[in-house]
Amino acid sequence: MPEQRSQDEESSQPNITLRKMTAEDLPQVLSFFEKVNPNATREQISKWTTPLLKDWPHLCWVAVKGKALVGAITAELRFFGVPFIEDLFVSESYRRQGVGSRLIRRALDEFRRMGVPFVKVESNPSTWPLAQKFYYRHGFRVCGVEQDRHGLGPKGDSVILKKLFKDSPT
Numbered sequence: 001m002p003e004q005r006s007q008d009e010e011s012s013q014p015n016i017t018l019r020k021m022t023a024e025d026l027p028q029v030l031s032f033f034e035k036v037n038p039n040a041t042r043e044q045i046s047k048w049t050t051p052l053l054k055d056w057p058h059l060c061w062v063a064v065k066g067k068a069l070v071g072a073i074t075a076e077l078r079f080f081g082v083p084f085i086e087d088l089f090v091s092e093s094y095r096r097q098g099v100g101s102r103l104i105r106r107a108l109d110e111f112r113r114m115g116v117p118f119v120k121v122e123s124n125p126s127t128w129p130l131a132q133k134f135y136y137r138h139g140f141r142v143c144g145v146e147q148d149r150h151g152l153g154p155k156g157d158s159v160i161l162k163k164l165f166k167d168s169p170t
């Protein structure tokens with residue numbers, strides 16, 4: 001089902017729409033997420049991404065231009081119900097056109113509907129330079145840094161960001 005878009009989104013990106021991710025999208029989505037997770041294998045990424053489509057279909061979205069995927073986001077309630085954005089990627093040639101913002105707003109809207117009080121996201125040193133400004137712009141703030149979270153050495157240090165819905169209604 002196409003997303004409901006505001007008028008300014010319609011006019012600035014008339015050819016890019018969002019829709020829920022399907023199993024057929026997975027090969028392309030995994031290629032996207034390999035770039036976000038340079039320390040993980042495709043098999044590992046598939047292991048954490050594939051179940052999300054079944055368990056959290058309303059939290060997994062793709063941005064498409066025609067039949068081509070240009071971006072993707074996945075999210076879930078992790079163990080003990082922690083709302084987490086797992087992966088977000090926009091193709092290099094479609095960046096700075098608001099596609100990432102549309103994807104994250106869609107996921108945040110779904111989380112709001114679920115009534116959760118906050119959403120978290122994890123950034124690693126490879127994504128931090130681009131992700132920091134993006135997530136701050138969307139109301140996230142750093143809430144923790146964990147050294148070598150995934151046992152990968154200094155390359156694997158993680159920054160955790162959190163957005164509180166009560167402080168940031170948009």
Ligand SMILES: CC(C)(COP(=O)(O)OP(=O)(O)OC[C@H]1O[C@@H](n2cnc3c(N)ncnc32)[C@H](O)[C@@H]1OP(=O)(O)O)[C@@H](O)C(=O)NCCC(=O)NCCS
Pocket residue numbers: 035036086087088089090091094095096097098099100101102122123127128130131133134135137
């Ligand atoms: C982060 C990412 C998803 C942003 O997607 P995008 O479609 O380019 O984002 P938007 O166009 O919606 O940008 C929204 C705002 O984020 C900030 N931003 C995004 N990219 C930026 C960059 N390269 N440099 C500085 N600020 C940036 C800006 O404030 C921007 O608003 P502006 O263009 O009006 O200045 C994209 O750069 C990407 O896929 N990066 C690689 C993977 C990654 O880092 N994923 C997130 C970590 S999990």
